[in-house]
Amino acid sequence: MSRKTILHMLTPLRQMSPFDVNMALDAGYDATIPYTGVELSDVGNLVQDAIFSRPPDAGVATGIFIAGKDALLALDMVEAARSAMVPPFEISVFADPAGSFTTAAAMVAKVEKALAKHHGRDLRDTNIAIFGATGVVGYCTAVITAEHGANVTLVGHDGVERVNSIAATIKQRFNVTVETADGSTEENKQKVLAQAQVVLAAAKAGVQVISAAQLGEAGKLLVAADVNAVPPAGIEGVKVNANGDPIDATRAVALGPLSIGNVKYKTQAGLFQQMIQATKPVIFDFRDAFTLARDLAK
Ligand SMILES: NC(=O)c1ccc[n+]([C@@H]2O[C@H](COP(=O)([O-])OP(=O)(O)OC[C@H]3O[C@@H](n4cnc5c(N)ncnc54)[C@H](OP(=O)(O)O)[C@@H]3O)[C@@H](O)[C@H]2O)c1
Structure with a gap:
């Protein structure tokens, strides 16, 4: 029946x-x-x-x-x-609270693909700076990247206190270590960007956290990804549909919110379909989202 x-x-x-x-x-x-x-x-x-x-x-x-x-x-x-x-x-x-598990999974899967395609490397030992790190998408992004061997820094827009406490919960719950940095001034952000190979912007919709000039001075940058689709862009100059587009004056490539959102959408839809079609009950969290997003990301 x-x-x-x-x-x-x-x-x-x-x-x-x-x-x-x-x-x-x-x-x-x-x-x-x-x-x-x-x-x-x-x-x-x-x-x-x-x-x-x-x-x-x-x-x-x-x-x-x-x-x-x-x-x-x-x-x-x-x-x-x-x-x-x-x-x-x-x-x-x-x-999938606030879509964060599937959004973080999609962003990290797209970054992983871009690192491999444009720079011949993976997440392991890659310096990743996460802006918007006190949000639910930033949190989940930090856990996925740290679990895959990246050197993750949570950048606090209002100082280090809150990101320190988030780093402690990540250590306690997932047994991975993430670093923290004070991103409350433009000068401090620039210090973080100078070391970053991957910059992930997961800040509130419509808030620009990184200027094009700051990005241009990020000398080690390989990939910049932004999930904010509401103008202005979270990272100035990253187009909404950027999908590995070169960033001026750097050797880095950009990923925009719509190309990440496309994988997010397919990941969430795909997990619902897997639930419907399963022959035995399943339990899915952000790890399952990342597994599927990796298959879907191009
Ligand atoms: N592309 C997609 O498919 C997709 C899907 C889902 C979500 N999103 C986007 O993902 C982003 C993150 O979502 P979320 O639910 O985690 O968002 P959120 O809870 O609204 O906020 C994310 C972060 O932004 C920070 N923030 C707020 N004002 C700031 C400011 N002036 N400067 C710097 N940082 C500031 C927040 O800090 P506080 O903790 O101090 O508030 C928090 O760390 C949003 O832009 C959302 O629209 C995209």
Whole structure:
């Protein structure tokens, strides 16, 4: 018997993201149901409510999506959902808070491809500076790149205190070390850029964090990537659809938000489709997003 595919979409915020609802329905779910204001302690009960209402063989047609704007809370919710399963009553789970897991995965996959294609190297031992590092996309980008051997620096736009605390949570949770830097003045940013081989801009939409002049003086730069699609660009001069375009006066190439967004979109859609088509329940976080984004990035 063909079962309806149902996606229960949980967020700790006041509203579920229409972006995620559209993505899930377009990927093929028959029904998506938003649950807002969900706390970590609610997740177990919601999952058990979902698993026991359908026979075990329908578990694979039942999904939980975890949204919000906090990577660690989303990962804690994934663990709470995992612990609430009562085999053989199990369902699929996918976390992508504020699109950050798929966006970070897409940005890093595109950077990895550009490093290989234009500079014959990979992420390992590459100096990566992340601007917008206190945001959820920046956080996840830091974890993925550090887990793949890069020398990662979180650049704090308001000093080092907050990025130091984020670096400590990354060490505790993922056992990888990331450095921090004060990016609160133009002079300090320039010092970071002087050492960076890859610059990733994950700052708030519509905020320019790096000028073209600063980029021009980044002597070791190989790749600059920007995920902000709202003018002005996060990195001045990086066009929205840049896809390995040369950057003036450097040997670096640029990646813009629409070429990264194209892989992000396909990654999120692809993970929903994998959930729908799976023969056994699956659990996806940013690592699965990065695996798929690597296949999709060109
Ligand atoms: N291309 C795509 O497919 C795609 C998909 C999803 C998201 N995005 C974009 O990805 C970016 C990051 O998303 P997010 O959800 O992590 O964003 P966010 O939470 O709004 O902010 C990201 C970072 O920007 C910082 N910031 C705020 N004002 C700043 C300023 N004046 N100067 C420097 N940094 C500043 C924030 O610092 P505080 O912590 O102090 O606020 C935070 O570190 C956004 O531009 C978003 O539009 C792109």
